[in-house]
Amino acid sequence: MGRRISAYGLTFSLPMLIWQLLFFVFPLVFLIALSFWTVRNFRMQPDFDTVNWTTMYGRAIFWQAYGTTLALAAGAAVLTSLLAFPVAYAISFKLSDRARRWAIMLMVIPFFTSYLVRIYSWQVFLSDAGIINVMLGWIGLGPYGLLNTPGATLLGFVTLAFPLVVLLQLFSLIFIDRTLIEAAHNMRCGRLRTVFAVVIPSARVGLVIAALFAFILSFGDFVSPIYLGGGDPTTLSILITDTTKSGQQWPRAAVIALTMIVTLMAVAFLSIRFAYRGRK
Amino acid sequence: MTLTHTSGAGFSRRAALALGAAALATPMLSRRAFAAPTELTMLAWYGHAEPDMVAEFEAANNVKFVPKYYTGGDNMLGLISQSPPGTFDVILSDAEYVQQLNAAGYIEPLDPADYAFDEFFPEFQKFPGHWDGDTLYSVITRFGFLGVAYNTDALTEAEASTYDVFWDPRLTAKVGHFDWHLPNLGQMSLLNGNPSPYDIDEAAWEAVKEKTLTLRPQVGGFFDYGGTFSSLDNGQMLAFAGIGDWITGTLERSGAKVRSVIPEQGGLQWTESFSIGKGSAKADLARAWIQYVTSAQGQAKSAQMAAYPALIPNQKGWEVLNAENPAEAKRQGMVDGPGSAIDLIRTGRIQYRQLPVQQSLEDWNDFWSDYKGA
Numbered sequence: 001m002g003r004r005i006s007a008y009g010l011t012f013s014l015p016m017l018i019w020q021l022l023f024f025v026f027p028l029v030f031l032i033a034l035s036f037w038t039v040r041n042f043r044m045q046p047d048f049d050t051v052n053w054t055t056m057y058g059r060a061i062f063w064q065a066y067g068t069t070l071a072l073a074a075g076a077a078v079l080t081s082l083l084a085f086p087v088a089y090a091i092s093f094k095l096s097d098r099a100r101r102w103a104i105m106l107m108v109i110p111f112f113t114s115y116l117v118r119i120y121s122w123q124v125f126l127s128d129a130g131i132i133n134v135m136l137g138w139i140g141l142g143p144y145g146l147l148n149t150p151g152a153t154l155l156g157f158v159t160l161a162f163p164l165v166v167l168l169q170l171f172s173l174i175f176i177d178r179t180l181i182e183a184a185h186n187m188r189c190g191r192l193r194t195v196f197a198v199v200i201p202s203a204r205v206g207l208v209i210a211a212l213f214a215f216i217l218s219f220g221d222f223v224s225p226i227y228l229g230g231g232d233p234t235t236l237s238i239l240i241t242d243t244t245k246s247g248q249q250w251p252r253a254a255v256i257a258l259t260m261i262v263t264l265m266a267v268a269f270l271s272i273r274f275a276y277r278g279r280k
Numbered sequence: 281m282t283l284t285h286t287s288g289a290g291f292s293r294r295a296a297l298a299l300g301a302a303a304l305a306t307p308m309l310s311r312r313a314f315a316a317p318t319e320l321t322m323l324a325w326y327g328h329a330e331p332d333m334v335a336e337f338e339a340a341n342n343v344k345f346v347p348k349y350y351t352g353g354d355n356m357l358g359l360i361s362q363s364p365p366g367t368f369d370v371i372l373s374d375a376e377y378v379q380q381l382n383a384a385g386y387i388e389p390l391d392p393a394d395y396a397f398d399e400f401f402p403e404f405q406k407f408p409g410h411w412d413g414d415t416l417y418s419v420i421t422r423f424g425f426l427g428v429a430y431n432t433d434a435l436t437e438a439e440a441s442t443y444d445v446f447w448d449p450r451l452t453a454k455v456g457h458f459d460w461h462l463p464n465l466g467q468m469s470l471l472n473g474n475p476s477p478y479d480i481d482e483a484a485w486e487a488v489k490e491k492t493l494t495l496r497p498q499v500g501g502f503f504d505y506g507g508t509f510s511s512l513d514n515g516q517m518l519a520f521a522g523i524g525d526w527i528t529g530t531l532e533r534s535g536a537k538v539r540s541v542i543p544e545q546g547g548l549q550w551t552e553s554f555s556i557g558k559g560s561a562k563a564d565l566a567r568a569w570i571q572y573v574t575s576a577q578g579q580a581k582s583a584q585m586a587a588y589p590a591l592i593p594n595q596k597g598w599e600v601l602n603a604e605n606p607a608e609a610k611r612q613g614m615v616d617g618p619g620s621a622i623d624l625i626r627t628g629r630i631q632y633r634q635l636p637v638q639q640s641l642e643d644w645n646d647f648w649s650d651y652k653g654a
Contacts, residue, residue, distance in 0.1 A: 042354070042357050042361075042380050042384070043361060043384060044361070059646070059649075059650075060650070060653075061649050061650050061652075061653040064653045065653065120510070123510060123514065123516075127514045127515070127516050128515065128516060129514065129515055130514075145453060147516055148453075148500050148501040148511075148516065226503075226504060226507060227506075227507060229501075230456075230500060230501020230502065230503065230507070230511070231459060231501055231502035231503065231507075231652065232499065232500075232501050232502060232652065233653065234649070234652050234653045238652075239649065242459075242645070242648070242649050242652070243645075243649075244354070244358070245352055245354055245355070245460070245645075247354065247641045247642050247645060248354055248357060248358055248361075249642070249645075250358075
């Protein structure tokens with residue numbers, strides 16, 4: 001016998017359902033349909049032709065961009081998680097309540113500024129005549145080509161994801177049962193071992209979800225690969241713009257976008273499965 | 281000190297009455313001036329509906345421009361195709377896209393008698409692509425050349441006067457591309473000696489691809505409009521393919537050490553022209569705008585547009601510009617004599633940028649993506 005949905009429950013779940021339908025399901029269905037349309041003389045025509053799929057999947061540049069994007073996003077997720085963890089750990093375990101509130105506020109502040117502006121400001125640091133190379137020059141080093149490199153793109157991804165990852169890790173670490181840590185210490189478990197044997201496993205869900213968000217944000221980002229990476233190497237977001245920029249090939253761009261969505265869903269599914277593995 | 285009421289300097293009762301009457305009568309005499317301004321929608325590259333360009337026309341005609349800016353011909357076509365007819369009153373287009381606009385029925389035919397073509401240089405009086413037979417669809421308003429853009433600290437003008445400079449070892453990882461296949465591959469085609477760079481057979485196209493791929497190790501990045509500006513301005517890129525004075529001129533005016541030169545293999549020409557959108561309910565005002573911006577005064581203003589400078593096709597506009605701002609006229613080459621902008625065209629050193637003739641646009645675009653990923 002199925003459970004009846006009460007009016008109360010329906011009232012509160014309906015907005016989410018409508019939201020998902022309007023802003024996820026309908027656009028997704030349209031995107032799928034669009035990927036089968038054709039373009040003639042710069043005009044899109046409703047059709048059912050697999051040419052866009054075969055063309056895009058048959059091109060080496062597509063798979064090259066796919067591999068690059070996947071590697072950069074995975075690298076950003078790992079790097080951001082590693083850099084964020086000591087910060088989140090310190091805020092969670094070492095600061096007073098008052099200092100923790102200030103630290104959380106400081107982590108929120110970057111969201112008040114435009115991501116594009118933050119990325120542009122990195123150019124001032126990374127360019128050949130930028131602040132970093134000038135400072136290196138004082139000790140007789142450089143100049144090094146820092147801008148328009150994959151490393152610079154990665155730095156942009158970290159800039160994008162770092163505050164969010166710290167916050168997500170923090171909320172996971174804060175709610176760890178402190179008695180577990182005390183018990184570890186009572187059993188003569190060293191600080192580092194406590195972190196790896198107690199803290200990280202206890203906060204696993206939050207840590208994995210934080211890394212997942214870093215991956216998602218980086219995977220679809222267009223700003224860093226263009227303005228810090230100099231558009232080289234090509235990522236999937238750049239390939240989308242390239243595809244739409246000439247000949248109105250929105251259906252082919254839809255193929256790329258759908259591939260990105262499927263990839264993100266697969267990564268999210270696997271990550272969450274890993275995060276909750278062994279839990280009831 | 282004594283205050284006196286005199287009829288000359290003071291504010292007499294008669295003057296007060298006159299002022300009151302004038303204030304009351306003005307709305308009757310010029311109702312239009314006090315009415316809400318008529319909105320005129322313009323689809324254009326950034327800058328064309330900014331105050332430095334439109335303020336005078338807006339004030340004179342009680343019009344308020346509502347711009348929608350695009351970043352490339354395909355983007356423009358996309359915006360029009362996704363909008364109902366009549367959405368855009370005035371449409372600015374690059375020459376190669378006017379035929380697409382006309383074929384898709386997005387623009388109205390124009391009456392040539394409405395525009396000051398007799399003031400234009402002969403080369404621009406019946407510009408290819410703007411006419412379908414004897415029917416006019418678009419009026420050219422500005423143009424410019426694409427050549428080698430370079431950092432003047434890194435290269436001399438003589439060194440930059442050939443596309444071969446892009447392969448100079450000093451420029452390894454310092455050559456930037458404006459990220460659009462048409463101008464870049466057109467320049468490579470010129471370098472390969474194709475007199476009509478966009479009308480090439482398969483063998484020539486293969487040679488262009490082969491030559492272009494050899495440049496890849498020299499390339500430091502592929503940039504959009506903003507990225508091109510900043511990487512030239514901060515010296516990150518020392519030479520640029522696919523652009524010209526429309527970018528370096530803006531930077532040069534603000535003191536950056538960059539210039540553009542037309543290399544010995546020749547340069548490309550871009551053009552911008554105005555059309556009236558199909559179904560526009562304000563076609564009269566749209567026509568008045570095109571008349572204004574293609575007049576000698578409007579053209580001089582257009583040549584000095586804050587967003588990006590350009591050459592102008594109106595010969596009398598050159599005269600006005602030389603009277604108003606001789607330094608800028610000289611900088612852009614809008615002066616009489618050998619070496620002038622029009623002289624470059626007449627001596628055959630400039631070819632039109634256009635869509636590929638013997639290959640599809642898709643072929644060129646796909647190769648460009650492959651080149652970027654190489």
